[in-house]
Amino acid sequence: MMTKEQYFDSLRRLKPVIYCNGRRIESVVDDPMTRPHVNSAGKTYELAFDPQYEDLMTATSSLTGRKINRFTHLHQSTDDLVKKVKMLRMIGQQTGTCFQRCVGFDALNATFIVTHKVDKECGTEYHKRFIEYMKYVQDNDLMVAGSMTDVKGDRSKKPGQQADPDLYVHIVEKRQDGIVIRGAKAHQTGMVNSHELLVLPTTNLGAGDKDYAVACALPVDAPGVVHIFGRQTNGERRLEGDIDTGNAEFAIVGGETLTVLNDVFVPWERVFMCGEHQFAQEYVETFASYHRQNYGGCKVGVADVIIGATAAMADYNGTPNASHIKDKLIEMIHQAETMYNCSIACSAEGHRTEAGNYYVNTLLANTVKLNCTRTMYEISRLAHDIAGGFIATLPYEADYRAEETGPLIEKYFAANPAVPTEHRIRMARLLENMTGGTALAEAMHGAGSPQAMRVMLYREANLEHKKGLARKLAKIQA
Amino acid sequence: MMTKEQYFDSLRRLKPVIYCNGRRIESVVDDPMTRPHVNSAGKTYELAFDPQYEDLMTATSSLTGRKINRFTHLHQSTDDLVKKVKMLRMIGQQTGTCFQRCVGFDALNATFIVTHKVDKECGTEYHKRFIEYMKYVQDNDLMVAGSMTDVKGDRSKKPGQQADPDLYVHIVEKRQDGIVIRGAKAHQTGMVNSHELLVLPTTNLGAGDKDYAVACALPVDAPGVVHIFGRQTNGERRLEGDIDTGNAEFAIVGGETLTVLNDVFVPWERVFMCGEHQFAQEYVETFASYHRQNYGGCKVGVADVIIGATAAMADYNGTPNASHIKDKLIEMIHQAETMYNCSIACSAEGHRTEAGNYYVNTLLANTVKLNCTRTMYEISRLAHDIAGGFIATLPYEADYRAEETGPLIEKYFAANPAVPTEHRIRMARLLENMTGGTALAEAMHGAGSPQAMRVMLYREANLEHKKGLARKLAKIQA
């Protein structure tokens, strides 16, 4: 296993082509735009050496018998699946963001299953090749980007029907020593700080789309690979001081790229599917089901931080004992633990595959992510409700540091006298960046707090009159 | 009435002290950080001269009989209240953001009501003074910032109990010619591009808090007034090209400030409450009820743009006819029109006050904002669902403009062939900025679209088995 420092060094040895905001990023470890994402992924290396997390973070390889980082493990039991979820929640709690390494983790396990099946039905040798690749990944503790999502072009058309055939990654040449692929993968989480990328198909494919049925692995700095780093909400704040970016060390979400594969050569020993279109859908769904399992882990870890930050803001504002505040915190907790339950359950209800690794209950795995697509909005809404309009209109750190304005901000943003103003500002910035910021927080506030409106509704609704109506119909003599 | 250009010039003549990101803003009209907010407010001046909106945008003054901008009007009928809502929706549709001028509009109408009542009960002369002030505002077509929200300090304590007495604005000196006030107002929408600010109390006050019962008007550049401009999510993108900021002309929300009142002198003729603490709560609620009425206007206009952008994204992606897309658009429409209904109803059910202007139905006005605090999140969620992870991981405009990466982005972000790639990018950036961006959009996506999960749920739920169970209990022979 690599330490965090070894991971950083290993990244420095790679030379991927990365563009960001009109310039090249030379070192993802040292460039402030990418560094926080590197820090997040670095946690997956660092915590593997922390004795208190050894059980969650490491495993024994089913291929080599060696101790490995769990992120390179082929799940050997439902207990392994459950530990995956707990590991993700724990790292999510520590980073408050995406640590990116699960995509490849899931792609590896899915490829293990599908190559086994393809070989069995088609007499190919992908599985054997893939086992060798897995050993290489495990022994070198590599971070692998799971590279599934094609750019897709017109969503109403299949790959081969697109105006431009390159809108899904496809094989443009088969050579004696390997294949040449072209296309682009979008939303590539953790790509710039991975060692390898594992290409998978992104949709079910018909017989006419054989060339799109391709799976293979390659280094992130293979010739012809170009990464364009996506722009995140508030992404550039990390180039300044450390308050306004909220989570200065780890940033927000995963640092995605558009990764262009410009006639990239892949040798045969790294090719794991090449034309077997009939397995594309199962491949996609296997990967996706593993991946849906995760969200009740990592996102609940993130939600734990949001809940903690919101509860802290209530403390700072002097409102921790208001019953409506408690009730909203309870709702946040309820939503978060419901997501967690879904991930635990789809893991505990997993089963052994023919290939020998363990796979989640797919029906249940779908509920995980569907809940997540709703509850993260609800959790953010409640966080804004409790934290107040404050998070939408805070001044700049530069003004907080400036001589003319700093003392004014210090004085006027004091709340609970036991809490330094800076704490309140830092917590608000953490929340702003984790929950979608100004536009929504302002929709929540303005015209008084929602609680003030509820109090007025209660007072003005004339409940006594309504009780009288009910008594009359229930034939009760007043 | 002023034209938009006259409004811009009038702002240039004022010299408020504004800090932003460690520097002074010399001209709000010409500084790129504040210019979009000026443009939004400018629409309230520009549209007043557009014949097609004359009926909505202008009114006849009840004080002078002159034609005035509706934003300076004292409502004379429920029809006026309804027109206010329609005007706000229309401008919201044109700007896609907050145009800031309703806060003062509401504060003026609320002050008209409350001063009348105070005079009647206390024998004071605030109402007469205030009528003179109203004429001044109407004749000069001024933009007035409604300045209610104090910074509030520890929320569990009343103003006079705070560790620092300045955490609510209060009177520090009564002089022969006027009063001196100190404190700070937070979340001051539109402040930097207003002419005046109208200070109101922010909470109910007891007899011990008399000095906090203060209402008065002053120019935004009065001596002792310092404005610290808040930082918005993605706020600095407006300093770059015009794509990534989303809504380059008008920006997002209202450009709030922390406005510090550093021993500011106000002459008696601009003082409208001075110690009558027993009216503070009614004042707050009157203002708030008028203000809650607005959200089913302006926010629905904003929602119309979000719905339109989402529908356009579906067109660009090639999915406008998918039934689940239509269903989500319907839900967005339903939520938006429900908010609108609440604003229309609280207006149509308004009534004449003793002071002579018209006031909303307060019970109903509360439902407006309460719905808004929920539906804007739901609308954003559905927008993310339809628009796709695309809005969370888009490249920088600089990379789109660059020689090395521009052609790759052009090629690979093509979708519906009839639509230029740039249109798709622009629409996605508009949505990102209007709906809270990366953190939430990523919670929605990842592991496939929610629709893919629903399809899997349907397929895997074994409905035939469930039907069999029901048939057995319903005693139906299969």
Add this chain to the structure above:
Amino acid sequence: MMTKEQYFDSLRRLKPVIYCNGRRIESVVDDPMTRPHVNSAGKTYELAFDPQYEDLMTATSSLTGRKINRFTHLHQSTDDLVKKVKMLRMIGQQTGTCFQRCVGFDALNATFIVTHKVDKECGTEYHKRFIEYMKYVQDNDLMVAGSMTDVKGDRSKKPGQQADPDLYVHIVEKRQDGIVIRGAKAHQTGMVNSHELLVLPTTNLGAGDKDYAVACALPVDAPGVVHIFGRQTNGERRLEGDIDTGNAEFAIVGGETLTVLNDVFVPWERVFMCGEHQFAQEYVETFASYHRQNYGGCKVGVADVIIGATAAMADYNGTPNASHIKDKLIEMIHQAETMYNCSIACSAEGHRTEAGNYYVNTLLANTVKLNCTRTMYEISRLAHDIAGGFIATLPYEADYRAEETGPLIEKYFAANPAVPTEHRIRMARLLENMTGGTALAEAMHGAGSPQAMRVMLYREANLEHKKGLARKLAKIQA
């Protein structure tokens, strides 16, 4: 106008064929199964003579200039539309249930509009005939059942494609003196205690379905008409004492029938559409939009009673001051007033038709019912939450009256000592009956399926305009 007593007598003079639970009902006024529904409808007659409701309950006929019951009025202004909503809420508050008379009210106004249009485009004389019919209805203060919903058979097929051509009402013979129709209408609210029924088409019709394009009026006891009275949840409790039925005087919902039209003859002067299939859809939607308007009136009246009963239960249980109880009551109030807002707004935003009566804003009217299909469930859920499991497990009235068990129930169901146990039981029974089974299923349906409303929302929301707004802000050249 008829008094309630005259209404009862007028019903006694009719001899409709009504079956219920295996027997004939000879007098709807005197049979305990139908009497509560008669009482509810009777309120629409009784209250018209109550001076305090004169403005809501009566109007001046646009046809005759005579004072009429509002339920027979052709709306002459948006104020009439708003008064309709307020009238419905008020009667809903007094009856706690459906009073049935709005269906015909809406059918009359819709027929007035559509016959005018058909005549104009086809040169027919339906409108003139219909005006005569309206005068007859107004002068005799008749209750008319709006008879739209066909039984529909296989929902995937049009009327003429059904295995049995009678599954939609159709013309089976045109004679010199009139037409003969056959078929059946389902869910016929208030039918058994109406004087007349007004048949309308239920769906859009193609040229092949001309015989299904039929509208006409006939007495409920016309030869060939058979009514089969539906069974309601807990319906037979009304045959016992007065506690367990909950709302003994007025019962729950509208007393629906399946009304079979067995080759029924209708003279030409009562035929208002006969083959003009191209107007069927507009007819349906006009009726439905008027009918959707109602739900924020009558159902909010019903909700007021549920809220009142729930608040009373909290009093009886000793929990009125618990903050979570208050919060749930607030939520119920918020939901109810939101529905009301939607009805008020679609009324206030109505417009004059070419025929001369006033029509609701159809976009907004759809939101009324869509909200209702959700909020009545939410309101019921919260009522159950506050009222407790008590409402699900209460003993029988017979046991409460019995010597052996009565004292035990009296002793052990005591709560707040100031409240007689019987009050608590009565209130619980009222809630049980208002919030379960039939009541909820009817809140969901009525005025068309929720899906029909969603389709109309989509069509009427003018998405193209919204897309244009978004394109403008995103700086996209159209």
Add this chain to the structure above:
Amino acid sequence: MMTKEQYFDSLRRLKPVIYCNGRRIESVVDDPMTRPHVNSAGKTYELAFDPQYEDLMTATSSLTGRKINRFTHLHQSTDDLVKKVKMLRMIGQQTGTCFQRCVGFDALNATFIVTHKVDKECGTEYHKRFIEYMKYVQDNDLMVAGSMTDVKGDRSKKPGQQADPDLYVHIVEKRQDGIVIRGAKAHQTGMVNSHELLVLPTTNLGAGDKDYAVACALPVDAPGVVHIFGRQTNGERRLEGDIDTGNAEFAIVGGETLTVLNDVFVPWERVFMCGEHQFAQEYVETFASYHRQNYGGCKVGVADVIIGATAAMADYNGTPNASHIKDKLIEMIHQAETMYNCSIACSAEGHRTEAGNYYVNTLLANTVKLNCTRTMYEISRLAHDIAGGFIATLPYEADYRAEETGPLIEKYFAANPAVPTEHRIRMARLLENMTGGTALAEAMHGAGSPQAMRVMLYREANLEHKKGLARKLAKIQA
């Protein structure tokens, strides 16, 4: 283990005093009012002999080593906890209703834990006694009613503060041979067809309420015990034909009673708590947590039937392929499986107690029931949406059987021609009865009020830890 027939015979040998609708019920097995509940509970006996369910339905006693019905088992592993959930779902699928036996199951496991703890801290001998009682229950395969919920009187007062001291069950006399208790237990699920009842405290108790700290077991026909059978929505339909009652064999929910304990004597060997008030709260919460675990089992089984019935109705109506129908079915599935996930997770995350049996994760168990109190309403709403108004207005079975009306109903309620009309009617009646009144109110309650669950969630969520996580990321020095 007993067979179903032996269970029936064993009930016939008991002579409990049961009142229902003004009369005595002499034999719960043979009386049509109680027979369906007996059938449901009978399934727990019958299925224990079905080889395909042996693993779920039976276990090996930890006390005797004998094979026992799982409903009398002390959980020996998390796998046992998971099997409990799967068993409950399976029986729920087969009965479509409550089968009542889990209440005692949970009370037995909770008493096992608490008696162990009390003995350890107080030197008492309750646990030893209780083990003997457990062996008796296991060896005789008894059905035990868990008797927790007191009638509670005024909810704002503690037991000893009530106007009537009997509103909570209490010890009125301690004798040499045992104790005498008085009071009443409400909502007693399955009581009339149980063999024994196990009395537990219902709330936390102070030192002044020692006499209310009582746990003990007694036969349901012990002298002084009077059962008053509750009235359910549509309960009497079971006295007629088999269509309108919906689920003729098993009925709806659990057949609750008010069970009065009129100075009932209990010998010491059946007394498991007698004055140790300080353990009352833990006792309540232990029982409640076990009981909350169940709802994602049994209620999901019930939901499976509702989903199946709804899907069948769509088939019968001819609409199974409409995309909005599919989407609603998906939502129902999603809600049901989310509940299931919560139960599976709180089981898989259970732990061994000091007493030696296994206990659920209490934080997670609370989310189960909280979700249930919402989703059963949502599932019912969607069922009504798809099934149509049909379920609210269906005619009586008597009219369907009658000569005059039967053919009309047969003809006009035909839909999909491949489906007999009777099937459609039967399915609609099943849905009506499963989704209204009592069914919903019971889904809300059971296992304590939703508020009690929220309070536990707040307490157990470890907010301080979450705040610490947020502070760390926000770089705040603690």
